[in-house]
Amino acid sequence: MPSGIGKLTCLRTLSMVVLSGKKGFRLSELRDLNMLRGELSIEHLERIKDKKDAEEACLIKKQSLRELRLHWHFKRMLQRYNDEEVLEALKPCPNLQLLSIQGFKGSSLFPSWISTVTEVLVRNSATEYIVGPQESTATTPGVKKLTLQIMPNLKGMLRREVQGTLGVFSQLQSLSFFNCPTLTLPLPHMPSLKELCVDSCPNMAWASISNLTSLNSLRIEDIEGLSCFPEEMLQNLSLLESLGISDMKDLQALPRSLASLTALKMLAIVECPKLESLPEEGLRGLASLQELSLFGCYNLVSLSMGTKALKSLTHLSIDGSNATALPEEVKHFPALQKLELIDFHNLTSLPDWFGGGHLTSLQDLTLWSCPKLETLPSSIQMMKTLQSLTIRYCSLLGPRCERGGEEWHKIKHIPNLELIAEY
Numbered sequence: 001m002p003s004g005i006g007k008l009t010c011l012r013t014l015s016m017v018v019l020s021g022k023k024g025f026r027l028s029e030l031r032d033l034n035m036l037r038g039e040l041s042i043e044h045l046e047r048i049k050d051k052k053d054a055e056e057a058c059l060i061k062k063q064s065l066r067e068l069r070l071h072w073h074f075k076r077m078l079q080r081y082n083d084e085e086v087l088e089a090l091k092p093c094p095n096l097q098l099l100s101i102q103g104f105k106g107s108s109l110f111p112s113w114i115s116t117v118t119e120v121l122v123r124n125s126a127t128e129y130i131v132g133p134q135e136s137t138a139t140t141p142g143v144k145k146l147t148l149q150i151m152p153n154l155k156g157m158l159r160r161e162v163q164g165t166l167g168v169f170s171q172l173q174s175l176s177f178f179n180c181p182t183l184t185l186p187l188p189h190m191p192s193l194k195e196l197c198v199d200s201c202p203n204m205a206w207a208s209i210s211n212l213t214s215l216n217s218l219r220i221e222d223i224e225g226l227s228c229f230p231e232e233m234l235q236n237l238s239l240l241e242s243l244g245i246s247d248m249k250d251l252q253a254l255p256r257s258l259a260s261l262t263a264l265k266m267l268a269i270v271e272c273p274k275l276e277s278l279p280e281e282g283l284r285g286l287a288s289l290q291e292l293s294l295f296g297c298y299n300l301v302s303l304s305m306g307t308k309a310l311k312s313l314t315h316l317s318i319d320g321s322n323a324t325a326l327p328e329e330v331k332h333f334p335a336l337q338k339l340e341l342i343d344f345h346n347l348t349s350l351p352d353w354f355g356g357g358h359l360t361s362l363q364d365l366t367l368w369s370c371p372k373l374e375t376l377p378s379s380i381q382m383m384k385t386l387q388s389l390t391i392r393y394c395s396l397l398g399p400r401c402e403r404g405g406e407e408w409h410k411i412k413h414i415p416n417l418e419l420i421a422e423y
Contacts, residue, residue: 142171156185259285
């Protein structure tokens with residue numbers, strides 16, 4: 001850092017400062033830079049020996065700062081860490097929108113002023129618990145979004161002795177965990193939480209998700225060794241509208257309690273190679289489901305008869321399947337408007353019922369990478385609602401659907417045709 005920067009009292013942009021010890025840049029040089037705005041990153045906070053040095057930065061006077069990034073070196077080895085007291089001393093102005101903390105090694109992550117921040121991102125922290133101040137936060141905006149990434153020692157949001165205490169989490173709306181392998185304690189009840197993402201946390205207390213009764217969106221990704229979820233997990237989630245499950249290499253079944261998600265509008269299942277069918281009983285309560293996406297679930301050759309209950313389904317996308325035929329259950333979707341069949345390497349034909357009094361609402365059909373598909377059913381000519389047909393990477397069918405080809409007469413009535421010549 002250049003010397004004398006602390007004299008530039010009208011400075012507005014200073015995106016990063018790197019602490020250099022006794023003879024280099026010190027936090028006291030930030031004291032009078034109260035015109036700073038936008039983003040400020042402070043690197044190598046482990047070089048601060050005393051909290052008084054941190055207080056000299058006077059961050060609370062920098063009213064135009066919106067993002068503050070505080071970084072400690074994660075791989076340091078010391079007998080004593082002062083991270084907690086340094087973080088407490090770096091109190092920013094109440095207008096701060098994003099606080100990023102990286103490499104923190106204190107036992108208690110949140111300082112007393114944390115509820116003045118809207119969004120918090122924590123990465124590479126050795127903290128075991130996200131312990132916040134226990135006083136009421138009713139008079140402060142409170143943290144709305146919390147993201148916790150790569151926290152190898154994290155056990156839970158709160159210690160066991162304070163489980164059930166809301167504290168700083170009472171207004172939390174979005175919560176994400178990524179790579180927290182020791183996360184085992186149940187999630188507390190968070191009455192405002194709308195979004196939850198759990199990624200690479202194999203020891204998660206799955207059943208405690210049922211405590212989050214205000215949840216609208218739930219994403220679960222990359223969980224090794226889990227063959228099924230507990231039935232309790234999806235109970236009490238009557239407001240859930242979006243559910244995504246992806247990269248679950250060992251998942252063999254979905255819980256029957258899926259049926260309790262009566263408000264669910266979008267369901268996506270991605271890269272679950274051992275999943276062979278959807279739970280018949282679990283689908284019967286999904287009368288509100290509008291979008292169903294199945295990606296990379298190659299052994300899922302049956303959708304189960306429970307799909308008859310999906311009367312509101314308008315979009316169905318199946319990307320990757322070993323099936324030799326279109327699942328019979330598809331014809332029971334009277335509201336279906338968009339159908340995508342992608343990467344069906346064994347599909348040889350579409351059924352005769354396709355268009356024959358079924359799928360009467362279909363407007364958009366995509367056939368992509370179906371190398372064995374050679375013909376279209378004659379009944380497709382009866383699909384008067386079909387407005388768009390896309391055929392791509394279908395080496396046998398594609399040439400036959402071109403003008404003058406053997407299949408052209410079946411599709412010439414469709415207004416929007418996209419025949420990609422990359423067969």
